[in-house]
């Protein structure tokens with residue numbers, strides 16, 4: 001079995017575009033939640049291991065959301081109906097190498113503090129899950145605010161008030177206190193812009209070195225994302241899987257090395273990631289596409305490449 005050298009933080013951060021793109025209008029939700037949560041954890045002086053877990057879990061917190069319809073229910077601040085995306089997400093992670101220990105962060109990321117208290121979980125997990133919950137609600141309020149005022153600074157005081165009002169019930173007092181401290185300066189909010197987030201993540205990613213992982217283990221991680229792609233459109237259920245298997249078989253018939261065949265299989269699983277940037281109404285349009293719709297579809301292979309190109313060890317896969 002061949003081995004890959006990967007930085008798991010880099011892999012998850014890049015591929016999380018797949019999770020973030022399910023609600024096309026809310027690109028980068030997972031990444032913003034990871035930024036907000038990590039800033040709270042840092043301000044609370046959590047140790048590096050705890051911060052690393054928090055960051056990864058926060059990026060992936062909504063990985064159980066498989067379609068745009070569920071995503072739209074999660075954008076109501078007071079909304080209680082969050083479906084089963086927490087259980088689904090926890091279940092997805094629980095089977096994966098390097099990520100299984102994050103299961104409960106995802107399971108309880110919509111559970112109020114008052115309910116978390118009585119659960120048999122470690123303090124780190126309780127606070128981590130609650131921190132992700134708060135960060136998630138901050139981002140939802142920010143997104144809702146952008147609808148009336150395109151400048152995020154226009155809604156920050158209202159967001160801070162709404163979060164404060166939930167202290168002691170939805171969120172632990174310490175988390176709310178620290179959020180109110182760190183969110184006072186404008187820079188906290190302006191750092192939530194897309195260009196800033198990539199820089200924020202890359203400095204964090206560079207703190208970690210690459211680790212060796214077996215192909216089969218890596219594939220289990222990659223499947224989280226290829227399944228999201230395949231769930232996007234009813235026409236393409238299991239399409240990524242099929243392309244991966246056929247590509248591998250062809251590689252084997254051509255007597256390529258085992259490592260090359262492994263790369264072909266992973267590339268097959270990931271080749272349509274960019275399709276998540278194509279709006280549902282174009283992807284599922286029954287009639288002929290207009291020229292401009294066709295251009296949007298046409299760019300999806302470049303968008304797949306764009307998501308994969310920054311992952312060390314995936315250079316061939318990206319190409």
Ligand SMILES: [Fe+2]
Nearest residue numbers: 061062074109
């Ligand atoms: Fe969620």
Ligand SMILES: [Fe+2]
Nearest residue numbers: 029061062136
């Ligand atoms: Fe979320």
Ligand SMILES: [Fe+2]
Nearest residue numbers: 239243271272
């Ligand atoms: Fe395809």
